[in-house]
Amino acid sequence: xxxxxxxxxxxxxxxxxxxxxxxxxxxxxxxxxxxxxxxxxxxxxxxxxxxxxxxxxxxxxxxxxxxxxxxxxxxxxxxxxxxxxxxxxxxxxxxxxxxxxxxxxxxxxxxxxxxxxxxxxxxxxxxxxxxxxxxxxxxxxxxxxxxxxxxxxxxxxxxxxxxxxxxxxxxxxxxxxxxxxxxxxxxxxxxxxxxxxxxxxxxxxxxxxxxxxxxxxxxxxxxxxxxxxxxxxxxxxxxxxxxxxxxxxxxxxxxxxxxxxxxxxxxxxxxxxxxxxxxxxxxxxxxxxx
Amino acid sequence: xxxxxxxxxxxxxxxxxxxxxxxxxxxxxxxxxxxxxxxxxxxxxxxxxxxxxxxxxxxxxxxxxxxxxxxxxxxxxxxxxxxxxxxxxxxxxxxxxxxxxxxxxxxxxxxxxxxxxxxxxxxxxxxxxxxxxxxxxxxxxxxxxxxxxxxxxxxxxxxxxxxxxxxxxxxxxxxxxxxxxxxxxxxxxxxxxxxxxxxxxxxxxxxxxxxxxxxxxxxxxxxxxxxxxxxxxxxxxxxxxxxxxxxxxxxxxxxxxxxxxxxxxxxxxxxxxxxxxxxxxxxxx
Numbered sequence: 071x072x073x074x075x076x077x078x079x080x081x082x083x084x085x086x087x088x089x090x091x092x093x094x095x096x097x098x099x100x101x102x103x104x105x106x107x108x109x110x111x112x113x114x115x116x117x118x119x120x121x122x123x124x125x126x127x128x129x130x131x132x133x134x135x136x137x138x139x140x141x142x143x144x145x146x147x148x149x150x151x152x153x154x155x156x157x158x159x160x161x162x163x164x165x166x167x168x169x170x171x172x173x174x175x176x177x178x179x180x181x182x183x184x185x186x187x188x189x190x191x192x193x194x195x196x197x198x199x200x201x202x203x204x205x206x207x208x209x210x211x212x213x214x215x216x217x218x219x220x221x222x223x224x225x226x227x228x229x230x231x232x233x234x235x236x237x238x239x240x241x242x243x244x245x246x247x248x249x250x251x252x253x254x255x256x257x258x259x260x261x262x263x264x265x266x267x268x269x270x271x272x273x274x275x276x277x278x279x280x281x282x283x284x285x286x287x288x289x290x291x292x293x294x295x296x297x298x299x300x301x302x303x304x305x306x307x308x309x310x311x312x313x314x315x316x317x318x319x320x321x322x323x324x325x326x327x328x329x330x331x332x333x334x335x336x337x338x339x340x341x342x343x344x345x346x347x348x349x350x351x352x353x354x355x356x357x358x359x360x
Numbered sequence: 361x362x363x364x365x366x367x368x369x370x371x372x373x374x375x376x377x378x379x380x381x382x383x384x385x386x387x388x389x390x391x392x393x394x395x396x397x398x399x400x401x402x403x404x405x406x407x408x409x410x411x412x413x414x415x416x417x418x419x420x421x422x423x424x425x426x427x428x429x430x431x432x433x434x435x436x437x438x439x440x441x442x443x444x445x446x447x448x449x450x451x452x453x454x455x456x457x458x459x460x461x462x463x464x465x466x467x468x469x470x471x472x473x474x475x476x477x478x479x480x481x482x483x484x485x486x487x488x489x490x491x492x493x494x495x496x497x498x499x500x501x502x503x504x505x506x507x508x509x510x511x512x513x514x515x516x517x518x519x520x521x522x523x524x525x526x527x528x529x530x531x532x533x534x535x536x537x538x539x540x541x542x543x544x545x546x547x548x549x550x551x552x553x554x555x556x557x558x559x560x561x562x563x564x565x566x567x568x569x570x571x572x573x574x575x576x577x578x579x580x581x582x583x584x585x586x587x588x589x590x591x592x593x594x595x596x597x598x599x600x601x602x603x604x605x606x607x608x609x610x611x612x613x614x615x616x617x618x619x620x621x622x623x624x625x626x627x628x629x630x631x632x633x634x635x636x637x638x639x640x641x642x643x644x645x
Contacts, residue, residue: 089540098535098578101599105372105573244576353413355575359377 080300080314085292087299088253092261095254096131099246103135106244107219109360114218118205118239119143119162119170120276121155123259123268124247125223126162130262131246132221133166141168142218146205149176152276158268165265171212175204198277202238210241219243227252227291230298231324232331233275233283240334251295289320297324363609364499367397368583370596370604372572375409378419382407382430385442388603389434395605399498402442403530403570403583404471404507405455407431410532411574412445416485420447423458423468435460439498441568443506443530445486446470452487457504457530459495467495469504473512479534479577482508492518499564499608500525507531510553520561521628525613527557531569535580535599547582547598559590562617564608571599588616 078087107115115132119125132141145159163170179201183189189197213220222242224234229248234240247255252273259269273283273291284290297320300306308321340349369388374380385402392400404410408419421427423446434440439461446456446468455471470489474482492515494503503519503526510516510529519527537545550567558565564587571581583596585606593606617623636643 087539090538091540094544095538097599098538102573102576102578105578106576109573354415355375355411355413357375357409357411357574358415360375 078304080304080306080311080316082296082315082317085253085296087304088251088295090250090254090257092258095250095258096134096261099131100135103131103221103244103246106357107136109357110219110243112217112219114140114142114216115221116142116144116209116213116216116218117221117223118209119145119159120223121152121158121162121268122273122276123264124225124252124255126158126264126268127255127259127262128221128223128247129162129166129168130259130264133168134262138167139169140218141166142212142216143168143170144205144209144212145170145172146175146208147172148179148201149174150279152274152279154271155274155276158265158271161265161267165263173208175201178204194278198275199235199238201277202235206238206241213243221246222248224248225252225255226250227295227298229335230302230331231287231294231327232334233287233327234334236334251298252291253295288323293317293320294324297321298328301325301328363607363611364399365395365397366499366566366585366606366608367392367395367400368566368568368585368596368604369400369402369406370569370571370581370583370600370602371402371406372570372579372601373403373406373409375574376412376415376419377409378407378421378427381409385431385434385440389437389440391603392605393437395603397438397605399439399441401528401530401566401568402440403568403579404457404532405443405445406530406570407442407444409574410570410579411577413481413485416445416453417447420445420453422447422449423456423465428458428465431458431460432463432465436463441497441504441528441530448487453485454489455482455486455506457506457528459497459502459504461498467493467504469493469506471506471509472515473508475508479536480508492522494519494522494524497526497528500610500613502526502528504528504530507533510557516557516561516563520563520623521626524563525610526564526566526608527561529554529565529567531567532579533569534577544580544582544598547580550582551584554584554586555590555592558586558588560622562588562613562620562623564588564613569596571601588613589620 143163147156209220220243222245228234274281308325311321312318342350441459443457446454457469458465459467472489474488476483494501501523503524505515535544554565554567567584569583570579581596582598583604585593587593594604596602596604
């Protein structure tokens with residue numbers, strides 16, 4: 071491994087550095103889920119299952135960590151959501167034997183936007199953000215009712231690029247997959263037994279009809295992930311990557327997206343006026359006495 | 361001297377919950393005793409947890425303070441090496457590993473190398489120790505290097521040239537590095553180190569690493585006891601709690617040192633002269 075890391079050269083199209091030991095990762099993530107939930111006083115978990123690969127993988131990990139009977143999937147479609155997404159989400163639930171609650175998001179979204187002439191009149195990113203936050207709101211409400219810890223499903227690619235809604239799908243109590251790039255999560259999903267129909271489909275946030283992640287991001291996950299890996303994990307300077315033959319526009323786009331979205335990855339900043347301040351120098355671990 | 365059974369308590373301390381960790385120590389000492397061990401080694405900061413941040417000052421205790429009385433008492437049964445935050449009378453706090461024997465604290469090592477990079481922030485919250493001493497342990501002369509201390513090659517060298525027969529490395533090592541085709545990255549590095557030091561300094565190496573999570577960071581365990589010929593006598597599982605037990609026979613070190621007399625032939629005065637010249641210090645007579 072040590073030799074292998076030293077031997078890694080940043081080379082466009084070479085995805086081999088992204089390969090993971092899925093068996094090891096699965097063990098680490100299941101232990102993480104068990105341990106951190108127990109510390110927070112939970113033995114049950116709840117997760118929004120969209121029909122996509124990320125939330126399917128999290129549902130599988132959760133079933134392994136807590137037992138299927140202690141996991142609830144929330145299926146929260148809107149009227150324009152892809153029907154196949156709902157079918158796939160149900161398939162995950164059925165396959166794992168976990169609990170599920172379906173709740174149609176349409177009435178509350180449409181009621182909110184009615185005063186502005188309906189959702190069709192609304193900027194689609196804005197409408198998508200609203201849906202993501204409604205899903206978060208329901209996740210946390212059901213979490214309280216069921217006494218189940220809300221799990222996050224944002225992967226490392228999304229987190230780094232800021233490709234998610236702050237306080238929406240980016241919100242959770244604990245997130246087992248946030249340190250895995252999409253490409254790596256796909257590899258793990260195979261080992262976990264996520265259905266082929268989910269693993270094979272084109273990734274989409276499904277916030278409007280025909281949306282796909284890769285067209286919106288302007289590059290394939292493979293290209294994005296390998297650039298992020300070298301830039302973030304290996305600390306290779308963007309200039310070096312361009313010199314190594316990576317596309318300049320891709321490198322600049324990725325670097326700029328990461329920079330611009332930093333605010334989404336940190337708690338809100340607090341104006342410091344006193345001697346000791348939350349978020350600045352009141353530095354207690356979250357697992358305080360846990 | 362016959363073989364001495366040594367145990368590592370590969371446990372998961374609670375973060376900042378001193379009393380709960382004392383109770384946990386009682387259980388592990390009992391387990392170690394049942395296994396026939398004469399010495400049990402706990403990981404770094406086993407009485408407090410590792411990522412303490414501002415909690416460090418809150419849980420700090422004086423080395424002769426009443427908080428450590430239960431551990432002193434436990435050491436009447438068998439030797440106990442464990443970690444705590446030590447508050448010096450001058451107010452500085454240290455990451456410390458105490459060696460408790462016969463109802464008293466016989467030796468304290470204060471972590472010298474405080475990692476303050478990447479996921480580590482020791483240097484922000486702790487003062488650094490300034491020495492490596494050897495002391496009498498249940499398996500002969502021993503020396504303690506707390507986690508990062510051990511990654512500095514000079515440390516096991518200094519202790520071995522001081523006559524240490526056993527190097528104790530209590531750790532709180534976070535698991536990271538998931539690339540395909542290998543061990544967990546950190547595990548591979550630690551195993552390489554343990555084996556290398558053991559074999560080339562002809563000492564026992566006792567690596568006591570914790571498990572459990574703190575704020576999302578998982579400690580990987582994998583504690584091991586390595587013999588002076590580099591053979592792994594016992595190894596704990598990755599990520600799970602376990603009592604790791606091995607018999608350490610000082611005679612094995614002696615035999616190995618006859619076969620492989622690296623330490624006998626070592627010339628520390630050359631190191632000393634070299635460093636003295638390098639640092640512009642007067643050469644020793």
